[in-house]
Amino acid sequence: MNISQIAKMAGVSPAAVSRYLNHGYLSEEKKVSIEKVIKETGYIPSSQAQTLRTKTTKLIGVIIPKIDSDSISQVVAGIGEVLTKQGYQMLLANTENQNDRELEFLATFQQHMVDGIILLGTILTAKHKAVLKALNIPFIVLGQACDYASCIYHDDYLAALTLTEYMIEKGHRRIGYLGVTEKDYAVGQLRKQGFLDAMSRQNLEIPASSMRIGSFYMENGYENTKRLLADCSDLDAIVCATDTIALGAIKYLNQLSIKIPNDIAIAGFGDSRISSILSPSLTTIHFYYRECGSEGAKVLIDKIANPSSPNKSLKYGFELIKNETA
Amino acid sequence: MNISQIAKMAGVSPAAVSRYLNHGYLSEEKKVSIEKVIKETGYIPSSQAQTLRTKTTKLIGVIIPKIDSDSISQVVAGIGEVLTKQGYQMLLANTENQNDRELEFLATFQQHMVDGIILLGTILTAKHKAVLKALNIPFIVLGQACDYASCIYHDDYLAALTLTEYMIEKGHRRIGYLGVTEKDYAVGQLRKQGFLDAMSRQNLEIPASSMRIGSFYMENGYENTKRLLADCSDLDAIVCATDTIALGAIKYLNQLSIKIPNDIAIAGFGDSRISSILSPSLTTIHFYYRECGSEGAKVLIDKIANPSSPNKSLKYGFELIKNETA
């Protein structure tokens, strides 16, 4: 079913139907007859053909490193909410933490002529920058500061600083750290730096063996806690770069019947839904993930409507959730 | 950049470039020169124009009720994995539990000419059936049995029966139930029926006030546990239709310092990642969510390749996870 057939059935020209669908520059009489035919046939215009003419797809490409993650799925939910409301559809690409796949997905996004792109929790390399700029499609970065695009992110540094200071305030002195790769600037570097700075402000020592770097998975929290304690058996607290890692740590400590927080205190980042249900409940940092997603979608849509508008850089605050593990 | 420009730059006809991109019915010499130009320009063919000719988009529409859910995001991960591998892209539509939105999304899927559709965790109404059949696009249902399409689902009934029998075996007798709407056949009806049948086999009473129906959210588990205990203060166990609901129940019991499982035992469904970390760890049912997603994607792709192939109905088993809350 195409526009000409509808036109024929309604006794008008294809152009008239197109006008009905778009501007509506049409006599009432024809409007009625076209409307009737469209209702009867259930006709839906082909977006491909529309794109061919208008160069707009109402498609937004979203790249994420992992979908089954508490924080990321919240961001995606926020994005989706706004996109749907604004008549856009989301093309979701999950790299499963394989950073190099992003460039492939960027190519398919270009092929599908997405109107805009959202990069989420990405490690931004020089290659990314080159490819993205060449793409000539509006894009926005979420969860990471970026100087060549609009971005929305969290105050990872201050959050880590605040959380660590809180731990110290609680009386902990020999605090270990479980982080992630420094290639991830926000989660890998800034959180670690916040931790380090809080410690050194209080002149607390940080032996190299009390810090470990690993993946975003729970297994990492488990395994690296094991190693951490093998090397530094006298730790009285561990700060984990994400809640998921903290869960792994807790799992290991539980298995060894090490009491939390009395023997060892634990803290994470992200305020995942379970943090408050755990017992003891997890001390953590609340970030505004859903808001980050919805605001990001809005900023991108603005950018699409007005491509020459200046880049924005929005930093969300956080909230220290003082629960029971620390 | 389009195919004609590439052709001109390579000193060949547009058709030659098209052939290079597709069949490759081409002399080596031209192949080389075209390849060179494409590499230099970074040319990527427009999928819209291709679709206009070929009627295929390599797009799969996926409808889900909620993305920030442990089980659903796992299914989506499974779907995405296979889709990517097979050169498809995922168009994700999140209804946020507003069932009526599905029909809207179905329309936009049609507009975008998706090659196939995956319906996940959906309440299938007569209207759905009518719309889906009229769509004339291959589709598959996940998480729910369906007699007019291929579907992949879990043995919800036997899982509930087994879980409840296990609870009884553990010595519990006055068991309450927190369920979800019966419109959801798999989660609402089958799990409840499994519970009821296990109880009646042992001639255990189920006063109406010991059962509650609510939403899929944790708040439901919290609030309905409160009401349940107000009405039936002598319960010694509660079976919850999902882990998320169980978490809400646990949260409430913890606040009242009611000991789990000694005072009241708890069980859920889904084996979400945290179930093993909770202490006491959550007794639950493991379903094969990720497999359901990846297998579903495969079945759909087969159906697209061979539309006249018969419908399949695949039921996955489950595993009883005997943890500490029951």
Added chain:
DNA sequence: TTGTATGCGTTATCAG
């Protein structure tokens, strides 16, 4: 093996 011409379904231009 190659190129020309046509049509996919739509929208925009332009003449009426």
Added chain:
DNA sequence: CTGATAACGCATACAA
């Protein structure tokens, strides 16, 4: 206000 027509970028039938 309306309709004919060209153009969007590509793949394919057909002719060469």
